Amino acid sequence: MTGISRRFGDRRVLDDVSFEVRPGRMTGFLGANGAGKTTTMRIILGVLAAHGGSVLWNGSPVTQSLRQRFGYMPEERGLYPKMKVGEQVAWLGQLHGLDRATARRNTERLLDQLELGERANDKLEDLSLGNQQRVQVAAALVHDPVLLILDEPFSGLDPVAVDTVLGVLRERAAEGVPVLFSSHQLAIVEQLCDDLVIISGGTIAAQGDREELRSRYGGSRYELVVDDDAGWLRDLPGVRILDLDGPRAVFELDGAGTGDQDVLRAALGRGAVRSFTPVLPSLDEIFKEVI
Ligand SMILES: Nc1ncnc2c1ncn2[C@@H]1O[C@H](COP(=O)(O)OP(=O)(O)OP(=O)(O)O)[C@@H](O)[C@H]1O
Numbered sequence: 001m002t003g004i005s006r007r008f009g010d011r012r013v014l015d016d017v018s019f020e021v022r023p024g025r026m027t028g029f030l031g032a033n034g035a036g037k038t039t040t041m042r043i044i045l046g047v048l049a050a051h052g053g054s055v056l057w058n059g060s061p062v063t064q065s066l067r068q069r070f071g072y073m074p075e076e077r078g079l080y081p082k083m084k085v086g087e088q089v090a091w092l093g094q095l096h097g098l099d100r101a102t103a104r105r106n107t108e109r110l111l112d113q114l115e116l117g118e119r120a121n122d123k124l125e126d127l128s129l130g131n132q133q134r135v136q137v138a139a140a141l142v143h144d145p146v147l148l149i150l151d152e153p154f155s156g157l158d159p160v161a162v163d164t165v166l167g168v169l170r171e172r173a174a175e176g177v178p179v180l181f182s183s184h185q186l187a188i189v190e191q192l193c194d195d196l197v198i199i200s201g202g203t204i205a206a207q208g209d210r211e212e213l214r215s216r217y218g219g220s221r222y223e224l225v226v227d228d229d230a231g232w233l234r235d236l237p238g239v240r241i242l243d244l245d246g247p248r249a250v251f252e253l254d255g256a257g258t259g260d261q262d263v264l265r266a267a268l269g270r271g272a273v274r275s276f277t278p279v280l281p282s283l284d285e286i287f288k289e290v291i
Pocket residue numbers: 008013031032033034035036037038039040075
C-alpha cells in the first residue's frame with residue numbers, strides 16, 4: 001500500500017502509510033493500542049475506504065474480485081454462535097467462490113490441521129474461546145486466499161494452540177502467500193515473522209526484514225566473556241557498561257572513543273577471551289525505541 005491516509009471526523013488516524021507484504025513472508029504488524037493497525041487492515045480489505053493513497057497488488061490497484069480472494073481474520077470475531085463449526089467454515093468457503101465439494105474438503109483438512117476435526121459437528125458456542133479462535137483461523141483460510149490478513153490471531157490462545165495456528169500460517173507462507181498479522185505478543189512475533197512493520201500514531205515508524213532491523217537498531221552493543229573480572233572495561237574511554245557480572249560484561253561503544261577491536265586487544269592483553277560477540281536488540285527494545 002502506498003501513501004494511505006484516513007481520518008475519522010477531524011482526527012487523522014493514518015498519515016501517508018506505505019509498506020509492502022512480500023510473497024512467502026510473514027509480516028508482523030506492530031503498534032501500540034490505537035496506532036492504526038486495524039484501520040490499515042480494513043482499508044487493505046476494502047471494508048473501509050481510504051481518504052488518500054492506494055492499495056496495490058503487483059503494482060496495480062486492488063480490484064473487488066481480487067479482494068474476494070483475500071483471507072481476513074477480523075479483530076471482532078464475526079462467526080455465528082449457533083451454527084455448526086464444519087458447516088459454517090464450508091459455507092464461508094462457498095461464499096468466497098468455492099464449489100461445495102472443494103469447500104467441504106478444505107474445511108475438513110483445515111479443521112484436522114487445527115486439531116478440531118472432532119468438533120466439526122458442534123455448535124461454535126459450545127467450543128472453548130481458544131477453540132472458537134481456531135475456527136476463526138479456519139474461516140480465514142478456507143478459500144485458499146492469495147493474501148492473508150489476521151488481526152491478533154494469537155490473542156487468547158494457550159502456547160500449544162499458538163504453535164498449532166503458527167504451523168498452519170507458516171505452511172501458507174511457505175506456499176508463497178504473503179501473511180500480514182498484528183500482535184501485541186512480541187515474543188511470538190519475534191519467533192514468527194520474517195518482516196516487520198511498526199506503526200506509531202498513524203505513521204510508519206520502522207519497517208523491513210526483522211534481522212536487518214535488529215542490526216540497524218543495534219547500535220554497537222557487545223558481550224565479552226573473559227576468565228577474570230571484566231571490571232577494567234569501565235576505565236576504557238567511550239565504553240558504557242550495561243551489565244557486569246564478574247567475567248561477563250555487556251557494554252555499548254559510543255563510536256567516538258574505543259573501537260570493538262581495541263576492546264578485544266585490551267582483553268587479550270589481560271588474559272584469555274572466552275567470547276566476544278555483538279548483541280542485537282530484542283524486538284521489544286526496537287519497539288520501545290521507535291514508537
Ligand atoms: N469507526 C471509527 N470511528 C472513529 N474513530 C475510529 C474508528 N475506528 C478507529 N478509530 C480510531 O482510530 C484510531 C486507530 O484505531 P485502530 O483500531 O486502527 O488501532 P489499532 O492499532 O488496531 O489498536 P489496537 O491495538 O487497540 O487494536 C484509534 O484512535 C481509534 O479510536
